[in-house]
Amino acid sequence: MSLETLVLQFQKKDESAFEALYHMYQESIRGVIFNIVRDEAIAEELMQDVFVKAWQKSDSYSAAKGRFFTWLLNIARNASIDKTRSKDFKKGKQNLKVDFFVDILQNKTDLNRQTDAIGLKAFVEKLADKCKKIIELLYFKGFTQKEASETLEIPIGTIKTRNRNCINELRQMLDI
Amino acid sequence: MNVKEYIASGILELYVAGVLSEKENEEVYANMIMHEEILNEVLKIEEAVLKLTSGVAPASYESTLKIIKEKIGLTPDNDLISLPESKINWFNYVGWAASVILSAGLIYVMISNNDLKEHIETVETEKEFLEQQIELAQDDLKEAENLLAIMRDKDIIAVPLAGQAAFQDTYAKVYWDKATNAIYLDAQGLPEPPEGKVYQLWSLTLNPLTPTSLGVIANFESDDNKIFTIENPNASEAFGITLEPEGGSPTPTMEQLYTLGVVSSSP
Numbered sequence: 001m002s003l004e005t006l007v008l009q010f011q012k013k014d015e016s017a018f019e020a021l022y023h024m025y026q027e028s029i030r031g032v033i034f035n036i037v038r039d040e041a042i043a044e045e046l047m048q049d050v051f052v053k054a055w056q057k058s059d060s061y062s063a064a065k066g067r068f069f070t071w072l073l074n075i076a077r078n079a080s081i082d083k084t085r086s087k088d089f090k091k092g093k094q095n096l097k098v099d100f101f102v103d104i105l106q107n108k109t110d111l112n113r114q115t116d117a118i119g120l121k122a123f124v125e126k127l128a129d130k131c132k133k134i135i136e137l138l139y140f141k142g143f144t145q146k147e148a149s150e151t152l153e154i155p156i157g158t159i160k161t162r163n164r165n166c167i168n169e170l171r172q173m174l175d176i
Numbered sequence: 177m178n179v180k181e182y183i184a185s186g187i188l189e190l191y192v193a194g195v196l197s198e199k200e201n202e203e204v205y206a207n208m209i210m211h212e213e214i215l216n217e218v219l220k221i222e223e224a225v226l227k228l229t230s231g232v233a234p235a236s237y238e239s240t241l242k243i244i245k246e247k248i249g250l251t252p253d254n255d256l257i258s259l260p261e262s263k264i265n266w267f268n269y270v271g272w273a274a275s276v277i278l279s280a281g282l283i284y285v286m287i288s289n290n291d292l293k294e295h296i297e298t299v300e301t302e303k304e305f306l307e308q309q310i311e312l313a314q315d316d317l318k319e320a321e322n323l324l325a326i327m328r329d330k331d332i333i334a335v336p337l338a339g340q341a342a343f344q345d346t347y348a349k350v351y352w353d354k355a356t357n358a359i360y361l362d363a364q365g366l367p368e369p370p371e372g373k374v375y376q377l378w379s380l381t382l383n384p385l386t387p388t389s390l391g392v393i394a395n396f397e398s399d400d401n402k403i404f405t406i407e408n409p410n411a412s413e414a415f416g417i418t419l420e421p422e423g424g425s426p427t428p429t430m431e432q433l434y435t436l437g438v439v440s441s442s443p
Contacts, residue, residue, distance in 0.1 A: 015250050022241055028226045031233035040234045048244050055248045064205045069222055070194040073229075104232040120231040138193040139225055145195060163193075164186030171224045 007068050011058045022051060025069055029076045035101045035140045036080035037089070046083060050076045077142040100136045102127075123173035131166035138163055182207065183217050192221045323360070323403060331355055335415055337435035339365075348435045350415045357409045363393065363402045366434060369419060376420045378428050379412040382438075387416070392424040414438040 001009075001020075009017035029050060034043040053075055061071050083089050105121045124132070133152060137143040138159075149156040190196050191204045208215040326332060335350040347365035352358075361377060369375055377390040390406050418425075419432040 015245070018245075018250075019241065022244070025226070026240070027230040027233045027236060029229075030236060031229040031231065034234050035229075035232050043234060044237060044240065047240055048247060051241075051244045052247045055244075064202050065198065066194060066196075066201045066205075067192060067218070067222060069226065070192055074194050101228075101232045120227065124228070124231075135228070138190070138195060139229065142194065145190065160186035160190060162186075163189050164184065167189045167221055167224060170228060171220060174224055174227055176220050176224045176227075 003068065004063065007061070007063070011061065013055075013058070018055060021068070025072055026051075028069070029072055031101075031104075032073060032076050032140055033080045035104060036077065037083055042083065042089070046076070046079050050079050053079070073139075074142065077140075081142075100132055101140050102132050102136075120174070123170065126173065127166065127169060130162065131169060134159070134163050134166055135170070177207075179211050179213050183214060188214065188218050189221055192218060192225055319401070323401070326353070326360055327351055329353070333439060335437045335439050337415055337417060337437035340433045340436050343434040346434050348417055348437075350437065352408065352412070352439070357407055359390070359406050359408045359415075361393070361404045361406060363396065363404065363417070366396075366402075366417070368397055372422050373419050374422055374424065375417050375434070376424045376428065377406060378416045378418065379408055379410040380414040380416055381411065382413045387428050388412075389424060389426070390415075392420065392422075412439055 006017050006020055010021055026047070030043060030047055033046045033050070034040065037043055037046065050072070054072060057075075061068065065071070102124055105124050127135075130152075134148065137148045137151060143151065145156055145159045149159050152159075154162070187196070187200070187204065191201065196204070204214075204218075208218055327334070331353065333352045333354065335352060337348040337350060339346040346367065349362040349365075351360040351362070353360075363375065366375060374392040374394060375396060376392045378387040379390050380387050388410050390408055390410075393404055396402070414437060416428065416436040417434045418428040418430070419434060420429055
């Protein structure tokens with residue numbers, strides 16, 4: 001079954017389509033959430049919120065607006081960032097550092113899951129620092145090009161090409 | 177349009193990141209449909225990002241999907257609805273069990289504590305008893321040292337009293353300190369007096385033979401070392417011990433003269 005059909009079924013509230021999509025993206029979404037909140041319990045809570053929301057708002061998705069994965073990614077990033085702005089989160093995490101996804105990979109000990117995290121870790125370590133930063137901002141944090149250019153202090157026109165080069169580097173490493 | 181240039185521009189990476197405007201998204205979508213090459217590129221970019229983001233995920237829970245499905249009402253069967261309840265019960269039981277174990281533990285500790293306290297009290301009592309014993313022993317020692325000092329004193333006259341007539345086996349000794357007019361009678365060699373009788377000590381002058389009572393030994397049985405301190409202001413020439421009725425006699429009963437000893441002329 002193609003992704004398009006699966007998404008259509010999902011929008012018709014089909015349980016097995018929902019399950020299939022969940023399994024396709026859950027790990028990635030959990031990774032994005034965790035990278036923002038840095039707390040497994042909160043990440044689990046947000047995982048539930050994100051997929052519940054996706055189910056409830058499935059009508060709002062259309063292929064013309066973007067990839068289904070990207071749509072989920074946006075819900076996850078927004079929910080996570082909202083969470084980090086909430087009072088109770090700030091209370092518990094006052095000293096949350098601005099960490100990059102790279103740190104998680106470097107500190108990871110349970111690398112035995114479906115994703116070849118060991119290989120990934122090695123590859124990501126080889127990525128140039130500027131790549132790590134731009135990937136962090138655009139994919140994990142959902143920064144706009146403007147926000148990213150301001151944060152990285154590079155011209156907005158450079159963002160697009162630099163990001164292209166960095167993703168290419170990653171693809172080469174991952175053999176994609 | 178030049179597909180290669182379009183791909184190389186980096187717009188597709190931004191498309192997957194979700195940072196393009198709505199209009200740009202629609203354009204990319206339209207181009208994807210028209211050019212398979214563009215679609216494939218998007219799929220590959222997406223795959224790379226999926227792998228990367230998955231790589232930083234902490235361990236997943238199998239229960240997550242179940243919970244999500246419950247929340248969106250996808251599980252009408254009772255099994256799953258009753259699940260959280262049974263979970264609560266389980267915690268309940270664990271809670272109760274923990275409190276029972278805790279209580280039992282506390283009781284055990286209290287009992288142990290009481291036992292220990294009792295034990296400490298017993299030990300304290302024993303210690304006090306032993307201290308008393310030591311005190312007594314020290315008193316005894318002091319007394320013995322005292323006696324030894326007295327007997328060794330050069331100014332003290334020792335008068336052995338030998339067993340008389342029917343009482344050959346008996347003996348006694350008098351240590352007489354003329355300076356203090358005190359005598360110490362060592363009556364170790366006398367048998368315990370029969371019921372209703374007491375020993376009486378006499379000071380004698382020999383010419384003429386005149387006995388003077390130095391008193392009865394009332395506490396003979398209860399005294400441990402059988403040494404009795406008695407005052408003697410007399411110019412005694414000899415000492416004798418007789419057995420007399422309780423309270424003593426004005427004159428010695430000669431048939432009951434147990435021991436007798438003469439003071440040697442010069443000290």
